[in-house]
Amino acid sequence: MLRDLSGDSFSEAYEQLYDTLAPPSGWKPDAAEALPALLTYLEQLDSPERAEVFEIVHTLAVRAAADEPWRAAWTAAVPRLLALAADVDADVRRAAVLVLGERPDPAVLAALLDRWPAEPVEGVRLGLVIAIGELGGADVLPWLAERTETDAIHAAALTTTARITGEAPVERLADLLSRDMTAFAGLHGYQRPAPVRWAAGRLAPGPRAELLAALATRPARRSAAAQVALGEIADRRSAVEGLLPLVGALLDTPQRGTAAALLGGIAPASAEYADQLFALADDPQARDYALWALLRLKDARCVEPLLARFRTREDALMTGSVGDRGRGHWSVFKEPGAHQMLMDAPEFAPEFLPWVGETLDRSTHRHTVWPLTRLLRVWGPAGAPAAPHLTRLLRDDDPHTVEWCADALADIGGEPVPELKKIAKGRRRPWRTRAAAATAFARLGGDRSLAVELLENGIKAGELSAVEHAAALGTIGAPLADVLRACHANEQRAEVVIAAALGQVTGEVAEALPVLLRALEGVEPMLVEWHTTDAVRALARLGPLPGAVAPVLRELLASDGRFSRSNGCDLFREDDAFRRDAARALANCAS
Template sequence: MARLLRREKMLALILYGLDEIDWAALEHAYGAAEDVPGLLRAIAVDDDAAEAVGDLDTRLLHQGGFVCSAATTALPYLVDLAEAAHVTARPGVLELIGRLAEQGGMVHDRHVDPGWAAAWSAAVPRLLALIGDADVAVRSTLPATLSRAAGEADLVVPALRERWRDDDDEAVRLALILAAGELGPGCTVDVLPELLIWLRDLSGHAEAQTRLAAAIALTRVVPSHRLGADLDTLTRAVRDARLQVWGDVPWVTAYPVDLLNDSDGTPTRVIGWIDEQFGDDVTSRTDFSLTFLGDRDGDRRMGAVRAAAALLATWRSPVQRLLPAIAERTTDRAGTARAYATHVIAAIGDEADDHVDLLAARLGDDRRLSRYSEERISDIAAWGLAWRHDPRCLPHLVERLSGPNLGYGTSRVFSGADRPFFYSTDPPAVQEVLGPLCDHADVLLPVIRDRLRGPDEGRTNGTFGGVHQALTDILEQWGEASAPAVPELIGLLATDRHLYAVKALAAIGPAASDVAPVLRKSLRRPSDEPADEESVVLSWAYWKITDDPEPVLIAIGQETGRWSSYLADLGPLAAAHADRIYDLLDGADARERINAANTLFRITRDPTDAAETLRDVVHSLTDDRYRPVIWEALRYLADMGEAAGHCDLVLREALASDRRHYYYGKWRRLAQDQEFRRLATRILAAT
């Protein structure tokens, strides 16, 4: 009872007025904010306060891109919690406040609650009062939160400098320097000169880590200051025995790392974080990575090879200097270094063809890629060989397909490219790895057929993904070469995977004629009702297998736009739809326009209007806007020969660029750049 009373008293003191707010009228990422008060209370008194902070983070921030009304109203209470000495999750609360403030200063005003700016300005003095808090974890976290207070820079920066003089914790002192640097651009002439003098003085400090922090802070305050000029300072700091202090500095601890080793990853994080500070200074980034790629310390080599991988996935010019050093790391004693090096050799395509034997040498490397998956370095090596049509990958792939773990996911994953300085060792999905191996279908088909007769593992929510879906995707890519698997595909027609099986049977074509009687029974009859996907796919497959187009034309009816990809496949047989397809060329949606352009060309074989539509999409490259539709437009243009002309200048300029062309992240950056250059070269050769 006494404990309960103490709990209620604490809640009353630090969350005063919480229940007087109409939280149901406020919104967060998941809708009405009625659950926010309970989470704030849990942070205040529960033993699992950190979990409650995570839940609140999910609701108020989700994946970012906005500041919701619930965040504005919750902010004063979050500051209450940060001030309360008994709250165990105070550092986590400060991190949440900082992330909210970051979004408030980064996203467009229309995505920020109107009251946020005033609430944040009111919170800053209260947060600043915590700068001398007794809890060192609070003091080391706070500077990163305050670094978002650009509008109050003149208030915050002098306090940071004063606290740096008095604080005896090295991690806190480093964080204070970095925060001052972040706020420097917002300072007026009343504060800025003294900040610059202070940072320049710190650049000559006796402590190597202080010199490192000052060098990076100066690049924030003085845009013309090149971090590359401080390469010696950076190198000495990374090799300094006191580097581990960065393990308590938010800027570094927030840097993602996927290590599977016995270290805490601090050197790896620090190297990756420093690499990011160079920005587009490719030469300095290359020099920095080369400095540590051959280092005797495994953690530093891991950081260097990961930074080099991110660099090569963004720029082409460092390949000649970096690739030999990365190739040496494929035999590194440190498993993470081997993984990243092998991944780069696999993903970078023909730029690494001279090193293909190194991939074959890693087929026996069973080092796991992370704590959370069963993928191995050997799986990366097999993928790299598969994409080069190298048969040395086949025994490994057959073994994987036969075992409990495929070595690859069963669903394609597309991540954003908003972190160009981050590279991971995630491999492609199994259908992306095996797709290019049509010439070796005879070796792989027996084990694929066995898996199709077995259970369908790996689904998400019972429907998405799964082994059977991935394997039918492979068979669809292989087309007629998949004919021996027709019996297994027919067996899937009675399951909820039947449409995937039908698409694979359609790709096989006449060799799948055994299924024609089954499909015939399901064909759509003439009707005024709109067709659904199943009726169109079944009738389209029937045409691919029997050469009878009437059922699919009946199923599509007048719904030209929705089923344009099937009409494109029909070609001249869909001539009756040409006029309606033509009208779609002026649609508002870019993907609809390019699909219509391809369909029109496939039906009429006249590229005139279709090519113009596709060229308009490609010309958006001049605005430095990358969208997936650009690649689709290039694929269609590449089939139009001379008609693809009039975008020569844009494509030649893109090919001359050192920057890689991509829309998605991770290994897809390299794959998309290779495809872009291959298609652009083909188009230019034709025109």
């Protein structure tokens, strides 16, 4: 992969290398083995984009704090990194000193202090201030106090001092950050100067909010402060109260669409902005986000404009909510689809069900049926009036359409329609379609024997969808317990799904609990995995749970981060759902 960096597409090769060594899911145990090869690449002056590749080493150094193989590899790497700190390329020098600042080492600290007087480039000196502060802590506070050579270096010294002491001179720092910060260009991989994002990220949450509020009063940094506030709120639930006014102020700017999307995400905390959001209902740039926000706020004023919008918007049922998310950064690229919006408001189901029915009757295309059946499943019994439209679609030739409609009929409730039994008993449909119909028929009160037979065959054949349908049966699927116990899982998500199904069909939590709790170990909000989400949802449906589970759930609920790996608007919806499930599970725990 390192050789590929010299090929025609550096960016593609770099992305593949980064994702391999530093995947979004966290630490890769064998990453330390790659360090020598990475350093060899960086030492070759003709290697493309060396400073950018250094970001991989930096990311690994940040994540590797407790990894024993990395510690051994690091010891051997230090002399090579110190040599790179004297490289001919200033960007490489800065990247090297920033990496060296990630692991305490008195010898490295002494070497960087010696290097300071000889370094001519302000951007590299900025990196030295950061690294020396990280390595030296309280011992270098006097040295940091003398670092006033330029505004940028002074700002870096103040933020570094604040990390050591816990106290930040907010107004002084805001004044400095409002001046020329060109030296920050490229710092930690940022392609444009990002002094506000960088400085705010180095402060504790309290001073960080104070700094952003102070910067919002400086015209030169108002927009940057608001952008960082968006990212802070997307990252931390506790940031909402202090930073909400900065986001609200964006409703009168070109960034109003992004602001409306975030205000929708944090509803109901954004209720005070409802009138301003409604005023954007006809604004082409912001209307979809503003109406979604009003929907999340349970504001009935959104109903008529949303219905009108759904009937005229060509891509109304295209999955959206796409965005970008990073440290101190959040933005949206595409508004949510109609089904994604309406999932947040089962209270308004009566108003929107006529449109849902009309749309299902008008089109049997998968791109219509899938999002609307997904919506109805989330609505549950509130979507029951749509049953005739779903029943009609059971006659469709597309097996996916029939499967989705059967699942939706089971979730919204009602009578066990004969069409489901006919599909389940027929031989011309695929097994998966028949299994979905049989499961729905049994869940709605019909005969369970055909569902048990089909699902047993599917489970034995390794069909994970059969396991999921077995879980949906609940205790009427009790005859499937032994075949579920014999199931083999080749990855953790399948293991969780099987355990959850076993708990559902037996009505007992004891067998499932060890697997479900193991899926909750070491959970980090921004890196939450699917198996973790599945485990919390399963615990919410099982019960009663032993009292020993309560501390695990309380720790999850106390986390300040957002439990989602999505970007855009789905970030907030998924975090809300995760926390609802965790709270339900906690309520199921024995006192």
